[in-house]
Amino acid sequence: MLASRDRALEEPARDRALVGAMPWVFVLIWSTGFVVARYGMPHAPPFGFLAWRYALSLLALGLWIALARAPWPRERGQWAHLAATGCLMHAGYLGGVWAAVKHGIPAGTVALIVGLQPLLTAAWVSLTSPTHRLQWRQWLGLLLGLGGLVLVVWRRMQGGEVTSLNLGLSVAALFSITAGTLYQKRFVQPLDVRSASFIQLCAALLVSLPVALMETEPVRWHPQLLGALAWSVGVLTLGGSSLLYLLIQRGAATVVASLMYLVPPCTALLAWLLFNEVMTWTMAAGMAVTVMGVGLAVHGSHPKALISSPKHPLNAQGSRGESA
Template sequence: MPWVFVLIWSTGFIVARYGMPHSPPLSFLAMRYALSILCFLPWIAWAGVKWPASRAQWLHLSVVGVLMHAGYLGGVWAAVKAGMGSGLSSLIVGLQPVLTAIWLSAMGGAQGQVSRRQWLGLLLGFAGLVLVVWRKLVEGSPGDQANAHNLAYAVFALFAITAGTLYQKRFVQACDVRTANTTQLIAAFVVTLPLAWLEPEAMHFTAGFMGAMAWSVLGLTLGGSSLLYLLIQRGAAATVASLMYLVPPCTALMAWLLFREPITALTVAGIALTAFGVSLVVRAPR
């Protein structure tokens, strides 16, 4: 399940490359949330699964939805749309595992124990991530630029997904992934839609836009987001967060296959170092 999640989640930047030129970010995401909800509702009715039992769980799931859907995705897509390159955005969001580990260590307790081996793995994984995105950081493209505007979006996305992961692990009780994900998406849609109305750019329903939207709904939301929910529920927060290190290397491989973006020896070394670092984090203790 973790490897399937990494492969699906890695397609996020590929989808952005196809879809974002044809739509403003929040309008795209609002439609993605709405279509995902429409897909989940018949599935829930057909399966006869139960919705969250208490108002408290509805509230907790809604908070997670606002953080991990509206906050994280909205921040990343807005940063890239505002001119930030995918290398820098990947690097900033890639700080999530370290930020999660710092919080867990500060809180202490059984859930907050991060071993020395895991700390080493987190640091090695981040070093590998730097190597993977180094070429994009150095070369960039004519449209790439970092400024206070898009940096604020990216940092907001980083804190949103970190807080969402920790909040879900702490407050959300185990329930059916379909109703849980739908509750999160409803909250994200309610928050995102008014902001999407403020975007001056119109959506253009091209083939690229329709393909990106279809995969965003069926692959990333119904598949990737559901797997992320299950992983957080079943695993330690630091271990799950470390899987995010593997997303940029997988994205680099996909970009090489789909767009012929070059892979250098530095990229290969970064992929190997990242994989080794993550293996130290997720490996069960003796």
């Protein structure tokens, strides 16, 4: 009797610890995207690589869904909403980033542009939702995060030509991830993350495949490409994208977007560890400022929003947190 009661008490604590770690695991996973691009981009065109990534991810997810008997959305409207978010958050965001890098823009510049997402999200939420006005502390945190972000990527912005094409692709990626985050928070109901991700990836593949077929550069099956593809499927798509879906369902859109500020500093740190890229004191200071800014932006709402979790992390049925 006492043993069963102890186990019942341990399970919620374990779930809270697991959900509490989700944002930081997400940041670490998401930060590897530019590292993977460094390995894979020389051997494949952007949309060709992404089409393979989506297709292989669908195979893995389909097997997982079949074995686990994961539920599918019951409402037809949810299928359409998931397809829309898949087009924005997968095809639009990833396609824009990878195509921009392929056309010569430095990865640090892309990180800086996409890093403006929290400011766009916060401004939109504050202007359109009178019940969710941001406090001065959150605005200060967002601005500090942007300032720290500039310090981190400033050195990495050098050495690449910025054209109207690759700049436009980067801005398109920024608006895609921002619109996708807000759209999902507004219209997508809490669903099983596996089936939801499957629908999103199907839509992304349908959008990306025609573009991939029009690309003239062939895919060269180099070991680096295979490694980048395996990491992209197993870690970035199945892990990172699923975590992003869960975080959006559990937290306010501004809180989730603020986590994106941590991605470029973490990417710079990974590049220093893996590729021996120079880490200056300016970049280190930028990381510290970014962490402070994120702490201010999520202060007070982050624990409540993210820890009000359902019975199982893979099933997003439960509290939706704040509306965007």
